[in-house]
Amino acid sequence: MSVKDLLETVIGLVNEHNAWRLTRAINMIASENVMSPLALKAYVSDFMFRYAEGKPFKRYYQGTKYIDELEVLTEKVIGSLIGSSMVELRPTSGTLANAAVFRVLAEPGDAAVIAPVQAGAHVSHTRFGTLGALSIRQVDMPYDAENMNVDVDGAVKLIREVRPKFAVLGGSVYLFPHPVKEIAEAVHEVGGKLVYDAAHVFGLICGKAWPNPLERGADVMTASTHKTFPGPQGGLIAFRDEQLYKAVGKTVFPWFVSNHHLHRIPATLITALEMKEYGEEYAHQIVRNSRRLAEELSARGFKVLGERLGYTRSHQVVVNVRELGGGAWAAKTLEEADIIVNKNLLPMDPPEAVKDPSGIRIGTQEVTRLGMKEGEMEVIADFLYRLLIKREEPQKVREEVHAFRKGYMEVKYSLKEDRLITVLDLLK
């Protein structure tokens, strides 16, 4: 293919994707979000071309005086949202944040006790992911199916037996907060630390709609900056323990990142300011929306998990679609109507069911950012009912999805400011 043809192709694919996901689709992947136009403008800056290895004001390169100031300021503003004066922004993803923390807390061969996959553990907490890469032994806490959570008494007993270097709570698929206080006490008793992985719920924590693990005994919190916290893709670590803060700071660079993708920093800062201004309103609306969506789905005959416990306290709704056709079929069918969710293992699924698990996971954080409230959750529940239970043609429902989506084209809970000059204004 010629350059001209390839250029044609790339332009076509990018334009199609943007138009699809930003103007036509209802995005309900629970780990995604959209940035505000202002944060986006700050993202497209010269910082994306630059390096700044090391900590602010102690870099290994010249040319970093502005990023030094921005990085310290971002640490401060995020710290003020979560009550921590020790924030590390350089991990370029949540997984790398976990890697840096795990590696400092344990040596190869040591044990870590983790919330089990049924309670939402992310692959990075397991032998198949970061824990395995670091040769740290994975020991699972027992699961309490009735409360859809870690079995607290069993986990405390296990921690006393195993005496792990650290325990991990927090997850990718969880509806209810994990028992931070009890696990922190048990792991501290045996000289270990508690890591809380807040990748999914970081925005909810900033907005005070989810319990802050650092206030309940966790020694360290890792997070992604692009899930319920609606910033650019990236990671961060917040600490309560100064020794740990210093030790991890020395390993992020040079062990896990060299360049930390500087253009994330001002965009993360603007998002943090938006969370300072609107975070509480936004986070509580997310939770109200997911609850309402769960109720509306249940009223239409869906098997929504967590009914006895009020369905959800997070941005997620989990639905058992096994009898309707399975998670793979449901997610694919919804995609044909431009409603984007992911298939998911349910607590009772065997691990080999990953390709066709029983569930779908639905997140309300992005549609909430676009201004949707409880009434709109009813409309979405209706789309799901027509597609998955009534089995109407996806192509037919899709037109209505597009018409509905047109009403939500503005990013809410965001700051406005005209003076920011982007790299596109300068580089011709």
Ligand SMILES: *Cc1c(COP(=O)(O)O)cnc(C)c1O
């Ligand atoms: C998404 C997620 C991560 C990984 O974050 P990335 O930024 O994608 O690397 C880590 N932990 C949990 C619990 C997650 O859900």
